[in-house]
Every structure is written in structure tokens, then in C-alpha cells.
Amino acid sequence: MHDISVIIPAAGSGSRMGGDVPKPFIKIAGLPVLSHTLRCFDYVDRIALVILAVSEGCKTLAQQAIESSGVKVPVKIVNGGAERLDSIRNALQHIAPGTSLIAVHDAVRPFVGRELLLRLIESAEKYGSSIPGLPVTDTIKQIDNDGLVISTPLRSSLRSVQTPQIFRTDILKSAYKHAALQGIRATDDASLVEYLGHEVKVIEGTPENIKLTYPEDLQKAAFILNNKI
Amino acid sequence: MHDISVIIPAAGSGSRMGGDVPKPFIKIAGLPVLSHTLRCFDYVDRIALVILAVSEGCKTLAQQAIESSGVKVPVKIVNGGAERLDSIRNALQHIAPGTSLIAVHDAVRPFVGRELLLRLIESAEKYGSSIPGLPVTDTIKQIDNDGLVISTPLRSSLRSVQTPQIFRTDILKSAYKHAALQGIRATDDASLVEYLGHEVKVIEGTPENIKLTYPEDLQKAAFILNNKI
Numbered sequence: 001m002h003d004i005s006v007i008i009p010a011a012g013s014g015s016r017m018g019g020d021v022p023k024p025f026i027k028i029a030g031l032p033v034l035s036h037t038l039r040c041f042d043y044v045d046r047i048a049l050v051i052l053a054v055s056e057g058c059k060t061l062a063q064q065a066i067e068s069s070g071v072k073v074p075v076k077i078v079n080g081g082a083e084r085l086d087s088i089r090n091a092l093q094h095i096a097p098g099t100s101l102i103a104v105h106d107a108v109r110p111f112v113g114r115e116l117l118l119r120l121i122e123s124a125e126k127y128g129s130s131i132p133g134l135p136v137t138d139t140i141k142q143i144d145n146d147g148l149v150i151s152t153p154l155r156s157s158l159r160s161v162q163t164p165q166i167f168r169t170d171i172l173k174s175a176y177k178h179a180a181l182q183g184i185r186a187t188d189d190a191s192l193v194e195y196l197g198h199e200v201k202v203i204e205g206t207p208e209n210i211k212l213t214y215p216e217d218l219q220k221a222a223f224i225l226n227n228k229i
Numbered sequence: 230m231h232d233i234s235v236i237i238p239a240a241g242s243g244s245r246m247g248g249d250v251p252k253p254f255i256k257i258a259g260l261p262v263l264s265h266t267l268r269c270f271d272y273v274d275r276i277a278l279v280i281l282a283v284s285e286g287c288k289t290l291a292q293q294a295i296e297s298s299g300v301k302v303p304v305k306i307v308n309g310g311a312e313r314l315d316s317i318r319n320a321l322q323h324i325a326p327g328t329s330l331i332a333v334h335d336a337v338r339p340f341v342g343r344e345l346l347l348r349l350i351e352s353a354e355k356y357g358s359s360i361p362g363l364p365v366t367d368t369i370k371q372i373d374n375d376g377l378v379i380s381t382p383l384r385s386s387l388r389s390v391q392t393p394q395i396f397r398t399d400i401l402k403s404a405y406k407h408a409a410l411q412g413i414r415a416t417d418d419a420s421l422v423e424y425l426g427h428e429v430k431v432i433e434g435t436p437e438n439i440k441l442t443y444p445e446d447l448q449k450a451a452f453i454l455n456n457k458i
Contacts, residue, residue, distance in 0.1 A: 127377075133370060137442050138440065139416045140365065141362060141390055141431060142387055143431050148431070149428075149429040150386075152415070152416075152420045152423060157373075158370070158371055159369070159370050159372055160369055161369070161370055162367065187384045188368040188381070190368075194380075194381060200377065202378060207443055207445070211366065211367065213366050216436070216449045216452055219451075220445045220448055220449050222448075223445055223448040224445065
């Protein structure tokens with residue numbers, strides 16, 4: 001049974017990392033970040049297809065990243081959009097036939113881990129939508145436009161969410177349709193599902209499932225890679 | 230004018246880091262984390278005293294960390310309590326005479342930076358309370374006891390707050406008095422001030438002002454140190 005499609009939006013510019021190379025194509029341990037990310041999806045039999053949404057100028061780099069990853073799962077390159085949600089909206093047109101679950105994953109989270117993936121799949125089948133999250137270590141404040149604190153939400157009730165976020169196909173498609181009609185923008189896909197009123201289950205993520213955002217994160221990534229092997 | 234006291238609660242066990250040595254005493258670049266942290270407060274003339282609250286069993290380690298830091302600012306060791314707030318409550322009894330501002334700082338945030346410190350002091354004088362915060366890069370969800378999402382606060386309105394948190398002496402003392410009377414526990418000091426209804430200003434923190442929580446953070450710390458020198 002190959003009934004899961006994975007969508008990876010990789011069209012962002014990644015300006016916070018500095019440098020000329022977009023973040024998914026920066027190399028760690030000799031391979032582009034994206035190659036490491038693709039490998040995370042090569043160990044679950046149910047995955048039918050990985051869809052990479054990239055901007056026109058990065059298609060050659062993306063092709064090279066696929067080749068150097070050596071993955072056996074089919075990977076398809078499609079057009080990325082101006083924003084993350086646009087990329088995913090386009091990728092949704094390309095999911096494999098018979099897809100029952102869709103995983104949406106950040107291109108720059110190269111250490112998902114098979115065990116987390118399997119737990120997310122199981123949970124998405126039960127709840128319709130499942131996402132990984134970690135307890136928050138810093139205190140989080142909500143501020144107003146002047147930088148004054150409005151509230152300090154109870155830290156134990158907060159989760160810093162990661163990807164992959166996994167959804168039943170019908171739910172994610174409805175959420176994107178609804179978001180387009182209402183003009184909703186959001187920082188993750190689960191938010192669009194929440195707008196529909198569907199349940200979203202947060203399960204425990206893993207500390208090594210980091211998103212590479214700042215230059216320091218590349219050191220952390222190298223450390224995680226060294227400790228995996 | 231020496232009118233600022235700094236309180237550093239260092240009695241926590243730091244179980245997330247693993248290993249036998251409490252986090253403030255783990256070495257990076259040959260020095261205990263706490264020594265690096267103390268050095269952050271050696272470059273602002275107005276600082277009268279640094280008060281370290283440590284548990285009985287760590288007093289020798291604390292004394293060694295002070296010596297190896299080589300700081301010129303006076304450092305006083307006082308008794309830490311069972312929880313962070315208890316340590317700070319005790320340290321408040323030991324602030325220097327004539328203290329107009331109190332900075333509370335995590336023992337395991339060794340890279341504050343003089344520039345940030347000066348901005349915080351200026352802002353605390355203006356607003357009464359000032360804390361550093363960074364924009365949040367991951368999406369944050371609030372969940373219920375079953376792990377289901379309750380809400381996704383607008384990410385652009387969130388700040389992940391750091392220390393030092395700087396307060397006018399009268400405000401912080403009132404906040405601790407009020408918290409004791411009401412039995413309020415919180416994950417940071419600004420929260421106690423918020424309970425009083427006082428303004429708390431969040432100013433831009435720095436990415437290198439990290440809290441050393443997980444083993445991977447030590448690598449990040451080494452990277453930051455290498456790039457400072």
C-alpha cells in the first residue's frame with residue numbers, strides 16, 4: 001500500500017541564514033540539507049511520492065539534491081509559489097493517486113526520524129490531523145504593537161510545533177479550499193485545519209528534529225549528524 | 230554610580246543536560262558556563278554587585294567559577310532555594326545598598342553582550358521593567374490536557390523571552406511580595422510584575438544570548454565563543 005504523499009515546500013529564500021545559497025541547498029556533511037531531508041522519507045513503505053515545490057531558479061539544484069540523496073522513493077519537482085502556502089497549494093495538484101494521507105514538511109528539517117514518522121502516521125489516522133511538538137523551554141509572551149506585554153500564556157500548555165504535519169487528504173484539501181476562499185494566511189498547515197474546526201492532535205516531537213534557521217544551527221546539525229552515525 | 234544589583238539563581242539541577250555536573254558548572258572552552266556568564270556583567274560600570282544563589286553542595290564549585298572568571302565586579306554567594314523563585318526571593322535580601330535597578334539573569338545564559346545590557350538598562354529606566362525577547366521561529370500552539378490544539382496565537386505577536394530581565398527595585402520587590410501573598414508561581418520574573426498590573430517592555434534580544442538546555446546547545450555555545458574571539 002503506497003498511500004502517503006509528502007509535500008516539501010522549498011521555494012523560500014532563507015534570508016536569515018546569510019550567504020547566497022538558499023538554505024535547502026547549503027551543504028552539511030558534504031550533502032545539501034535537502035538531500036538529508038529527502039532521506040527521512042525513504043524508510044517508510046507507505047510513502048508513494050515526495051513532491052518538491054521549488055522556484056524556477058533552483059530546479060537544477062533541487063535535481064542535484066535528489067540525485068545525491070540516493071533515495072528510492074519517487075520525487076517530483078513542481079513549481080513553488082511566492083509564499084509557502086502557494087507552494088503547497090500547487091503541490092496538492094500533484095499528489096499520487098490513492099493518497100489517503102498527506103505529510104507537509106519543511107525542506108530545512110533534515111532529521112525527522114522513522115520512529116516519529118510512524119507515530120505521526122498512526123496518530124493522523126486516528127485524529128485526522130497530527131503534528132509533532134516540543135515543550136517550550138523559554139517563556140513566551142504575547143506583545144502589543146508597542147512591545148508591551150499583553151499576556152504570558154501558561155508555558156506548560158504550549159508546544160513549539162515541528163513538521164512533518166500529517167493530514168487526511170480530504171481534510172487538508174478542504175482546509176486549503178477554505179483558506180483560499182477566506183483569504184486566510186497562516187504560519188503552518190495545521191492552523192488552516194483548525195480554522196475549519198477539525199481536531200489537530202499534537203504528539204511529542206524530537207529535539208533533533210530542528211529547523212535550520214540561523215548560522216549556529218548548522219553546527220548543531222553537524223553535531224546531530226555525528227551522533228547519529 | 231553603582232546602583233545595579235544582578236541576581237543569578239544557579240541552584241537548578243539541570244537534568245535535561247544529562248551528566249553529573251549541574252549545568253552552570255559544565256565547562257565550555259575550558260571555563261565553567263557560570264564563569265562566562267559572570268563575565269557578561271563585568272563591563273558595565275553601574276553594576277554594584279552580582280548575587281549568586283546556589284545550593285549548599287555547589288558552593289565550592291561556585292567559588293571556583295568566580296575565581297576562574299577573573300571578574301572585577303564583586304560577587305556574593307547566597308543560599309539557593311528549592312525553586313528558582315525561592316532563590317531569587319532570598320537573593321533580594323542581599324542586594325547592594327542604593328540599588329535602583331535589579332537584573333535577574335539565568336546562570337546558563339553565558340553570552341549576554343554589553344550592548345544588550347545597556348539597552349535593557351535604558352529601557353528599564355523608562356518603563357520600570359524591561360526584558361529581551363526574540364521573534365519566535367516555530368509556530369506555537371496552545372493545547373489541552375489531551376494534546377488537542379486549543380489555539381494558535383499569531384506568531385508575529387509572540388516573543389521568546391530571555392534574560393537578563395531588569396526591573397526598578399521597588400517594582401520587583403512589590404512583585405515578589407504580591408506573589409508570595411497570592412501563592413503565584415511563574416516561569417519568569419516579568420510575569421510576577423505583570424500580575425501586579427505594571428507595564429513590561431520587551432526589547433529585541435540577541436540570537437547568541439542562548440540558554441544552555443540540551444547537550445546540543447554546548448556545540449552551539451562553542452561555535453558562538455569561537456566567533457566572538
